Amino acid sequence: EADIYQTPRYLVIGTGKKITLECSQTMGHDKMYWYQQDPGMELHLIHYSYGVNSTEKGDLSSESTVSRIRTEHFPLTLESARPSHTSQYLCASSVDRTGSPLHFGNGTRLTVT
Amino acid sequence: RKEVEQDPGPFNVPEGATVAFNCTYSNSASQSFFWYRQDCRKEPKLLMSVYSSGNEDGRFTAQLNRASQYISLLIRDSKLSDSATYLCVVNMGNYGQNFVFGPGTRLSVLP
Numbered sequence: 458e459a460d461i462y463q464t465p466r467y468l469v470i471g472t473g474k475k476i477t478l479e480c481s482q483t484m485g486h487d488k489m490y491w492y493q494q495d496p497g498m499e500l501h502l503i504h505y506s507y508g509v510n511s512t513e514k515g516d517l518s519s520e521s522t523v524s525r526i527r528t529e530h531f532p533l534t535l536e537s538a539r540p541s542h543t544s545q546y547l548c549a550s551s552v553d554r555t556g557s558p559l560h561f562g563n564g565t566r567l568t569v570t
Numbered sequence: 571r572k573e574v575e576q577d578p579g580p581f582n583v584p585e586g587a588t589v590a591f592n593c594t595y596s597n598s599a600s601q602s603f604f605w606y607r608q609d610c611r612k613e614p615k616l617l618m619s620v621y622s623s624g625n626e627d628g629r630f631t632a633q634l635n636r637a638s639q640y641i642s643l644l645i646r647d648s649k650l651s652d653s654a655t656y657l658c659v660v661n662m663g664n665y666g667q668n669f670v671f672g673p674g675t676r677l678s679v680l681p
Contacts, residue, residue, distance in 0.1 A: 490669075496611070499671060499673050499674065500614070500657075500671045502669075545611070547613055547614075551669075555601050555602055555661070555663070556601070556602045556619065556661075557602075558602075558604050558616045558619060558659075559604075559614075559616075559659070559669055560616070561613040561614055561615070562613060563612070563613050564612070564613050566611070
């Protein structure tokens, strides 16, 4: 069983607030990812990291930012939340080895009112 | 053309049926292949990796055809609990890990 955790599980917040979604993994995986998924829709990669101090933007443009100061921690921040940010945010990690799968956290469902 | 394409679905099948899902990918240099299942409003969970020689895990069989750039998943004796969306995932290997997700095929197993 993968050990990757996301908090909070659900978040309802007002427009303009700053929010940070937490993601931690205890597997020592170098690679971490953030995906965004609307209900019934495909997953879209918004950020990824190959290791400490490495962050890259994904395929889907996002107003969020990420940081990777420690291997196990990959938080995502929205400086000013808007209703268009309402979505499910999924964090994942993987070993840096061909053939290794992605392991997902249980997601944060964000609603911006 | 999408990098990873799947049967559009949904598939509605009776309990006990055998169902097959198909997936094609565009990048011939793709390195590894997976099937995930995703329940409604949950995270994707790894169902199985797909190996070149084909592999089986209980009622589930995965096949890979590199020449045709095609992956399949066969579910035998389907159960109500198999109802989910099945995602084909391809690691295209650009600059390290580059996982590309198919749009998914929804399966409903009916009593």
